[in-house]
Amino acid sequence: MNRHVKINSARTLAQAHFRTLRLGTPFQPRIDALALTNDWYNWAGYRAPHSLWDEELEYFAIRSQAALFDISPMTKYRIEGPDAEAYLDRVTLRDVTRLKPGRVHYTAWCDDEGFVLDDGTLFRLSPTRFRLCSQERHLPWLLDSAIGYEVSVEEETEAVAGLALQGPTSFAILRHAGFAGVERLKIFDLAEFAHDGAAVTISRTGFTGDLGYELFVPADNALSLWDRLMAAGELRGIRAIGYTALNGARLEAGLIVANADFTTAEHAIRADRLRMPDEIGLGFMIDPDKGHFNGRRAIFEARAKKKLRHVLVGLEIEGNIPAEHAIVYCKKSREVGLVSAAMWSPMAKRNVAIASLQRPYGDTVVDDLWVEIYAMRELQYQKLMKRAKVVPRPFIKLDRRTANPPADF
């Protein structure tokens, strides 16, 4: 038989992907044009900016004006069908029956052992249609979970472009851009709006702890949406930003990032890296009154038998030197955990951090905690032992985030 005939199917047409190891998102032409620093990183296979022009000032764009951040690389699944609600209620921790159409909630999902597979946001687009957004990929798990349910699960990461518009003037920009009715969106509401012959889903959500919105649009309509926002925002200080700025804002808001603040179960090669929701501050999602959900048995057994080994806490550390990846000690001697994210918070004017500690430290024993900071200064480590205090998260609370109606400018 002759295998020389070149076939042309969608499959063979996709062969050339190896020439572009980091894909661009649908917004890439605009972002490339603004990327003065050319400071890229790999976000789930996409070329994403660490910064575009000045990472410090980009942060302040979030807090003082409005920042536009491309979230297209986030993994997105479209989940649809008469059993979609029941299906998601079984897959995820929080009670999906209480998530009304037009609402969003932050949730997480676990394996049988109760270890967190990922966290993410669940958008209820209609009674029978949802979008699940997450850091990692979960198609086999989601498909296997669908056995016995009338539901379809489709990965739509490439097909759907996403933008986060965050900051005090974000509402004003949307209103000025002509999204009539957007003022009615309360925190965690979503609605569809017309755009460029297609629909854009706008939700009042974000990863900054600030007033903000997230917009999802078919990839083909992405650029026109970008332009529409930029035009409307010109006089309201809109700036495109990279991840470093966003990461600062999320830390102030006390939010965690999968595979940064905890290791997701399908990626944990070392068994002691696995985490239950109660061990990463997501215990609040567990609802003993809802029906069965994945990991329920293990989670409640761990609670009952006191088998929880870790706890994730917010720390306030003396001084102003960020304690990134510092080891946490009790009484300056006993190693009890590790800082996963840290910064000097410009909004709180405090030196804050998120850390994972071994129980009982951080849980019932919270006194006499210290962090050992290795600050590299001109090729030398300055070793600092600083007192740390367990504090509640978020580290900042901005009333404008939830204000109704949101402030217009």
Place this chain on the structure above:
Amino acid sequence: MTSSNLNWDAIVIGGGHNGLVAAATLAKSGRKVLLLEAGNEVGGAARTEEFAPGFRVSSVAHLLNRLHPDVVKTLELERHGLKIERGDFVPSVALSKDGPLVLHGAYGEALTGASPSEQSAWRDLRAQLLRYAGVLKPFLSRRPPDLAGMSLAEMTGLGQTALALKKLGKEDMRDFLRILLMNVYDLLDEQLSDDRLKGLLAFDATLGSHLGPRSPTSLLGLYYRLAGEIGGLAGAQIQPKGGMGAVVAAIRSAAEKAGVSIRQASPVANVIVETGRVVGVLTQDGEALRAKSVVSAINPATTILDLVGPREVDTGFMRKVKNIRMKGDAAKLHLALDRPPQFAGVDDAGHEGRLVIAPSPDHVERAFNPSKYGAFSPEPVMEITLPSLADPSLAPSGACVLSAVVQYAPYALREGWAAGKPRFLEAIMAQLEAYAPGIGATVRHAELLTPADLEARYRMPGGHWHHGELQADQMLMSRPVSGWSGYDTPLEGLFLAGAGSHPGGGISGAPGLNAARRIIAMRA
């Protein structure tokens, strides 16, 4: 939906022999037990049925070689009509164009038809196999060790095994550890030279599994057989009078005596779960029956996927259950014959025994090959019994019943069984004709049950009589699935007691007995 006010201690789903054993054992412990059988009669795959006017046969399992002694004792089966005497042991005859070779007594206590040197080699190998199977035997009546945390009893059990190993002596222990996961083909090659004997053993090791004699771990199949016993003798086999239905009748009688209520023609629609706990079952008639425990003695996949459903269990568990390999390769042939067939060179006693067509390990391996690709063996291997010779009540006067288990007949036949069945029957008949010339002309009626038929008729998914491949990775702690091998399930109050649970299939009653013991120990 109607609801019964009666509250049962235990409801057993499925009246196969394991269900009956579990029910009887639980009832004997003082529990109020209801057994629900979907079919019109109990017995599952251990029934005696009429397949042609006046011809009756053990419809799936046709030889009794591993009914667990604890089952016989606990249920006092001998008082309920089970009779096993040494004289009932039937030989195994390895058919061959070179004349047959016969294993007499309990798996060849004596061997005839072989050379003196082969006889002596066989004595050694038989003793060795029985010794090693003996080390494994205690596992049959125990829960598999719990990897997450072993109880004292489990530790003691394992300690006893370690001790039994040490007792073998250094060299014997070394051989034990070496050959444990070996293929049967190589072991036979190491120790024997007669193809007929090797063919028979290769057949026995792979019977009921999707393995060929050259597949690593296939020796375990032989251990499994030899860990079984009947009448106190490992490896022995009998053809029960009245067929396998008579054995089930004895177990049923013991169950009823112990107070088990048996409802036939009562298929279960689903298991009722309330806040993570199983509280009863809903029958297909719409009746809700409540119980403290529900014991499913049917297939584990059917239980979890169909009766429980995904909503009450975790995805990983569902995934494991779905991954249980259970596509059967064994078909069952029933022939109504005008007169008893004459297998060339076989004496009368041989005809009343088990006749095996598996002329060499290579032949068995060649028969296995096509099954990997969804095709049946062009020259199938089989074990044949003629039950009506010893029990004339099974056939009209002068006529004869032939019952054969035939391999390899893959469940998922690529051409489909509608097209494949007549062709497979032809292939089987060609083999029979070669060893019993003239048999074809005496066939009054032929019934061939492919794995697809066995699935439909006996509710055995994949037509797999072990309710899950009995291979090393689906044994012990991994049976039916890892993490849940000890008869309990992630659902409190639900237990699995069928052949899909440890130790596996065959008419042993061990899964049913072990499950019942587990429930009693848990005070559930």
Place this chain on the structure above:
Amino acid sequence: MKAWDAIVIGGGHNGLVNACYLQRGGLDVLVVEKNDWVGGAATSRELTPGFLYSNCSYVCSLFRPEIMRDLELPRFGLQVISYEGGAVFTRDGDYLANYRDHDAHRREFARFSKRDAEAYDRYARDVSRQCRFIQPLLMRTAPDPTSFKPRDLGELLYLGRKFAGLTAEEMALTLRFWTMSISDFLDEYFETDVIKANFALSGIIGTALGPMSPGTAYVLLHHYMGEVDGSVGAWGYARGGMGAVTKALAASFKASGGTIRTGAEVERVLIRNGRAKGVVLAGGDEIHGKLVVSNADVKRTFLKLVEEKELPDIFLRRVRNFKIRGSSGKVNIALDSLPEFPALPKDPPVYRADMHFTDSIERMERAYDDWKAGRWSADPFLDMVIPTTLDPTMAPPGKHFMSCFVQYAPPKIAGRDWTDADRDGFAESVIAQIAEYSPGFRDRIVHMEVRTPREIEAEVGLTEGNIFHGELTFDQLLFNRPVPGYAQYRSPVGGLYMCGSSTHPGGGVMGAPGRNAAAEILRDLAKPTLHMSPAHDVI
């Protein structure tokens, strides 16, 4: 006459590793090699002008980095070049590539199945967990489970503790992993034929088993537990061919004062009063040594080089029962230009990787059925590489060396020996398969070396042509390798040791058997082993 401290029979990589460690441990060591060159099955020879072949083994991953460092192999010329993944050509004119880049890898799989693309991470995690469990065992002597010696008990305890350190889920997976077929294992992760075939090949290479045989999941691990400079599971080419490994070893050995005698075939081991005293060469020369280490496989060593009367019956029986079936052959080809594969887009990295044409488990298994029937596979499985795409020094500019590892090839053809006509037929099955995917391939061939199990046995001395010196099934692993009771590199004959791939942890160009044997020998001599690095930490 001089009595050497140690005589190593066979200058394969394990013999040389062993000799190096002994020499550096203070012994005066002689290596005797039957061929006029050293290297055994890790050799590079110029069989046609300008082309250097990796005649037998052809890729490098398993060779322990601890050994490379201890023996200063880079100083003596060893350099390993990682290759870029792999590819399986499909019968519909496409191909599936493995890219080193995680995202490209996922996108490539997604061309065939989005589900499989996203299943890869869990698969990789589970296999990594198993590798982490097994890797530390490579550089340790297997314990004797029947022994009450403190050291054996200690090692058993170590094994037990390692096992107990796993979670219940991992333990269950480990138990299943060791007994599953690679086909069944992959079914639990993937749905696409070609993707399963792509992984399954690591479960069969070097074994006389098909992908549907239980135990092949473990074989996959054996191919995954290597590394190239810390990148676990990576494979690469030794610069200058696999002979570079043994050349470096030989140079290191000589630099430390060792002596190599080539063209010296050992006829038998000299044994007096149950103790090895040296070797007798084919010409009748006797060489005396205080101890003898055999790099030959266990069958060759004890059935050919040692007289029966020197060995206990039970040992002999077990040696005879050792399974060492050849299952593979090799076709080495000198090409006057790079072959073209119309299925590939322009300049794909696939050329710098291993290429295959077996796009389903079924085809792989059917190829194995041929082996069982005593014939070479009509539709063989090829592991094909073109090392000159990354190492241009092996051929003249613009020309290429191609190595095709071929399965299955039985040690005998339907019970009789291979003939030259058989060999040609075998080669033709390989060339025909490549030509099917690469038009004009035949015209590019300058020279070809065909090695069936017959040639492999005759030249390298691998019994039945088995590249691993014995099957990697459970009955021949750990304390069962090569035979129960003698899994610690010693033999029933005093002063006679084994250091070849027949011993734990088995075959492949790994060097661990040679190293571990040296450790046992030095222990018996009460000599220090400070020059031997312990296994690298697995953290």
